[in-house]
Amino acid sequence: MLANPRYHGKPLLQSTFLQSLRSENFIFSFRCPGKFPLSSSFPLSLVRTSKSLRIKALNQSNTAEVTNDSSEGSQYVSKPYSVKIPVGDRHIFVETGHIGRQASGSVSVTDGETIVYASCCLADVPSEPTDFYPLSVHYQERFSAAGRTSGGFFKREGRAKDHEVLICRLIDRPLRPTMMKGFYHETQVLSWVLSYDGLHSPDSLAITASGIAVALSEVPHSKTIAGVRIGLVGDRYIVNPTTKEMEESELDLVLAGTDTAILMIEGFCNFLPEEKVLKAVEIGQDAVRVICNEVEALVKKCGKPKMVEAIKLPPPELYRHVEEIAGDELVKALQLKNKIPRRKALSALEEKVITILTEKGFVSKDETCGGAETIPELFEDEDEEEALVLDGEVDEGDVHIKPVSRKPIPKFFSEVDVKLVFKDVTSKFLRRRIVEGGKRSDGRTSTGIRVINSECGLLPRAHGSTLFTRGETQALAVVTLGDKQMAQRIDNLVDVDEVKRFYLQYSFPPSCVGEVGRMGAPSRREIGHGMLAERALEPILPSEDDFPYTIRVESNITESNGSSSMASVCGGCLALQDAGVPVKGSIAGIAMGMVLDTQEFGGDGQPLILSDITGSEDASGDMDFKVAGNETGITAFQMDIKVGGVTLSIMEQALLQARDGRKQILAEMAKCTPPPSRKLSEHAPLILVMRVKPEKINMIIGSGGKKVKSIIEETGVESIDTQSNGVVKITARDLASLEKTKAIILNLTMVPKIGDIFRNCEIKSIVAFGAFVEIAPGREAYNVGDRVDVKLIEINDKGQLRLSVRELLPEASSEKSAKQQPNTPMKEAGSSPISPPKGIFRRAAKVEPRKDESKSSSVNDKEGNRMVNGEAKIGS
Numbered sequence: 001m002l003a004n005p006r007y008h009g010k011p012l013l014q015s016t017f018l019q020s021l022r023s024e025n026f027i028f029s030f031r032c033p034g035k036f037p038l039s040s041s042f043p044l045s046l047v048r049t050s051k052s053l054r055i056k057a058l059n060q061s062n063t064a065e066v067t068n069d070s071s072e073g074s075q076y077v078s079k080p081y082s083v084k085i086p087v088g089d090r091h092i093f094v095e096t097g098h099i100g101r102q103a104s105g106s107v108s109v110t111d112g113e114t115i116v117y118a119s120c121c122l123a124d125v126p127s128e129p130t131d132f133y134p135l136s137v138h139y140q141e142r143f144s145a146a147g148r149t150s151g152g153f154f155k156r157e158g159r160a161k162d163h164e165v166l167i168c169r170l171i172d173r174p175l176r177p178t179m180m181k182g183f184y185h186e187t188q189v190l191s192w193v194l195s196y197d198g199l200h201s202p203d204s205l206a207i208t209a210s211g212i213a214v215a216l217s218e219v220p221h222s223k224t225i226a227g228v229r230i231g232l233v234g235d236r237y238i239v240n241p242t243t244k245e246m247e248e249s250e251l252d253l254v255l256a257g258t259d260t261a262i263l264m265i266e267g268f269c270n271f272l273p274e275e276k277v278l279k280a281v282e283i284g285q286d287a288v289r290v291i292c293n294e295v296e297a298l299v300k301k302c303g304k305p306k307m308v309e310a311i312k313l314p315p316p317e318l319y320r321h322v323e324e325i326a327g328d329e330l331v332k333a334l335q336l337k338n339k340i341p342r343r344k345a346l347s348a349l350e351e352k353v354i355t356i357l358t359e360k361g362f363v364s365k366d367e368t369c370g371g372a373e374t375i376p377e378l379f380e381d382e383d384e385e386e387a388l389v390l391d392g393e394v395d396e397g398d399v400h401i402k403p404v405s406r407k408p409i410p411k412f413f414s415e416v417d418v419k420l421v422f423k424d425v426t427s428k429f430l431r432r433r434i435v436e437g438g439k440r441s442d443g444r445t446s447t448g449i450r451v452i453n454s455e456c457g458l459l460p461r462a463h464g465s466t467l468f469t470r471g472e473t474q475a476l477a478v479v480t481l482g483d484k485q486m487a488q489r490i491d492n493l494v495d496v497d498e499v500k501r502f503y504l505q506y507s508f509p510p511s512c513v514g515e516v517g518r519m520g521a522p523s524r525r526e527i528g529h530g531m532l533a534e535r536a537l538e539p540i541l542p543s544e545d546d547f548p549y550t551i552r553v554e555s556n557i558t559e560s561n562g563s564s565s566m567a568s569v570c571g572g573c574l575a576l577q578d579a580g581v582p583v584k585g586s587i588a589g590i591a592m593g594m595v596l597d598t599q600e601f602g603g604d605g606q607p608l609i610l611s612d613i614t615g616s617e618d619a620s621g622d623m624d625f626k627v628a629g630n631e632t633g634i635t636a637f638q639m640d641i642k643v644g645g646v647t648l649s650i651m652e653q654a655l656l657q658a659r660d661g662r663k664q665i666l667a668e669m670a671k672c673t674p675p676p677s678r679k680l681s682e683h684a685p686l687i688l689v690m691r692v693k694p695e696k697i698n699m700i701i702g703s704g705g706k707k708v709k710s711i712i713e714e715t716g717v718e719s720i721d722t723q724s725n726g727v728v729k730i731t732a733r734d735l736a737s738l739e740k741t742k743a744i745i746l747n748l749t750m751v752p753k754i755g756d757i758f759r760n761c762e763i764k765s766i767v768a769f770g771a772f773v774e775i776a777p778g779r780e781a782y783n784v785g786d787r788v789d790v791k792l793i794e795i796n797d798k799g800q801l802r803l804s805v806r807e808l809l810p811e812a813s814s815e816k817s818a819k820q821q822p823n824t825p826m827k828e829a830g831s832s833p834i835s836p837p838k839g840i841f842r843r844a845a846k847v848e849p850r851k852d853e854s855k856s857s858s859v860n861d862k863e864g865n866r867m868v869n870g871e872a873k874i875g876s
Helices: 016-020 164-177 205-217 276-303 314-336 340-360 366-370 417-437 526-541 566-579 615-620 648-669 696-701 701-713 735-751 812-819 838-846
Strands: 024-026 042-048 052-056 066-070 083-087 090-096 105-111 114-122 134-142 187-195 228-235 235-238 249-258 262-272 379-380 399-400 452-456 466-469 471-481 489-490 498-500 502-507 550-559 588-595 608-611 625-629 634-641 686-691 719-722 727-732 759-767 771-774 779-781 787-795 801-804 826-827 867-868 870-871
Touching: 083 276, 090 205, 114 205, 134 314, 164 187, 164 205, 164 228, 164 249, 164 262, 164 526, 164 634, 164 838, 187 205, 187 870, 205 228, 205 249, 205 276, 228 262, 228 276, 228 701, 235 276, 249 276, 262 276, 262 526, 276 634, 276 648, 314 340, 314 417, 340 417, 340 615, 399 608, 417 588, 417 608, 417 615, 452 648, 466 566, 471 566, 471 759, 502 526, 502 566, 502 870, 526 550, 526 566, 526 625, 526 634, 550 566, 566 588, 566 625, 566 648, 588 615, 608 648, 625 648, 686 735, 696 719, 696 735, 701 735, 727 735
Parallel strands: 134 187, 502 550, 759 826
Antiparallel strands: 024 042, 042 052, 052 066, 083 090, 090 105, 105 114, 114 187, 228 235, 228 249, 249 262, 262 634, 452 466, 466 471, 471 550, 489 498, 588 608, 588 625, 625 634, 686 727, 719 727, 759 771, 759 787, 771 779, 787 801, 867 870
């Protein structure tokens, strides 16, 4: 390295040789492990300036300038470079070389005031070879981006939230197919939301930013990817819609791909037909193409050379050797219909191949059956005096060449290479069997659906349950109903208390595939599959006004051989019906697969679409396309691609074939035995929804919540939920406590009307001028006696009540009976409408008011009724 005199205290010594090279150009060939191709030679120019010595690559416009400056704090930096890219009706701003300059690739993408930063780094040393590319993706929404902190106890961002995990999957799935096989340097992509304006969503920006970061880095990949969101408002498709536009959208589609093909889609809609979904995909692909073309131009200027020299693939001849050893047995193993026997047979065959190729060594059949071959062997002529020389004479000291029989030399390979090749050969044989034979491992045709069985009411204490079985895939779906306290709270970037009243949780234990494994927090795959099934079922749920329950669905996968997420959709739908949830219809899900290059296996070259794929067809195929909906439309879809991408025509064929498959599955679900009960379980809580005037809510709550707590303690209900709009929800386990709570709340919040009669009113206290009588909780009147019946005759402008006993006396009733038939509503003041004895009224008529009260004639009327301090009081 070159010493900086400012740090070392000495002037930079320039040799005579260096001084003579100031203006000369030289070609240096060197190797830089982990940075540039080992086979590349870079032309360099040594240029001496007054301040620095610069080493610069010639004819390499995309190589950053390397500077050793004498100024303090100098670094190896590249200048910032930015570009505006049109997306929909606006532009996004892409900048690199400004933030994260030590990363292999880094970029910031801005839309409005939303900024997403993404970086790509790779390990210096390659990891052990594996069939799974060592890529990890992390996405995080910093609360500071929205000017707030976490609402939890810990104010630092911690474990990824569920929606962050979902976005990680959106980034990972399109990136992985573009990564080169044989590159084993661990690659990490980080994506952070640094600023969020609440209007422009960061998830599609994170896909694009991550794709650009990888494209700028040294990681070898095939194509640059980008992502967009498509919304549908009315008949207008919107690219990267705002959050306000998404509130009215019928479609939420996230698409990622390259400039020529689609790599990933995920979306949710409200029973949209296939034609509208395809139109949205087409518009999204056009937008992605524009972004990718602009990014390619950016990479040519700022990108780093790819580490193609680090790619290590198994020897090509190893594929031929594996086929020669295991070909016949592999064909037989793939014909086994059941998953476990087939897996064990393939595992045993793999061990056999590994043993031959790594321990014993492989000898080709051609080498053993082709007869003896000759190899040159050196020997001294004096040892072979009798050797026959056919051509010419042999002088002393010459070497004679004698033909001898050669023994086959065993060939050895690494175990990792053998495993990788065995998996590829197995996939090749499976694909060939499907294309050439027209039959899959379980004997189905390309459009066939596995046998379906479903059973409801399996768990007697659960609110709803279904065991859904499709082939060797089985899901136990359980529904639990509850009140608002059971709702899922979400802490998001926007400072809003978001609550989900419906959520589906998916679990995939190792036992479902007959294995042992670690149990812990839900994996990213479990979170992703659960959200897909949840969004698929959401459109059939009733509104909160029609069904005020919080709904939780658990999908426990008890067997798995492909499409367990779609089994969760089918089982979850039946479990909702079994729990008595008034759903709008039935939903089914199906997973579609594909063999892209059929010409390789004797086909016509057209892609072969497979319905209801199994696990092996997913692993060996080129596509996993999950579609959920009913006979008329789609509610959710998700597509992963293992090849370079698919076209719109392939997607159209897959969607139409999926619609036919859903119809078959829905028909089988209708045969469920026993069928869903379709009524509320006796073990489910009871919820009563009441509506009171909003200004009366505080009377239910009381000071510091004391009143509502006392009601809960008195009646034994589980909860009383009050809302500012006047809605009151009472949750109870039995009808008696529910009715008792309802009566108390009605009395608290009632609005008295003139002519109402209150029976069996309790005397609350006695004073010198009368007695306080409670006509309802919080409303008291005074008179003498134990219990009285009173009638409301007037409510003044201040809301004060005028009550009268005389209106209920027999003589008052007889005077009015001649004029009209009384039809007065009756109100209960207690638990039962018991009329008090007549003696109470007599005692009340003889009570005289105090002298000081008799002087206040302004508050008395001719009947002796009073109004004081807003309380209804009665006299004689």
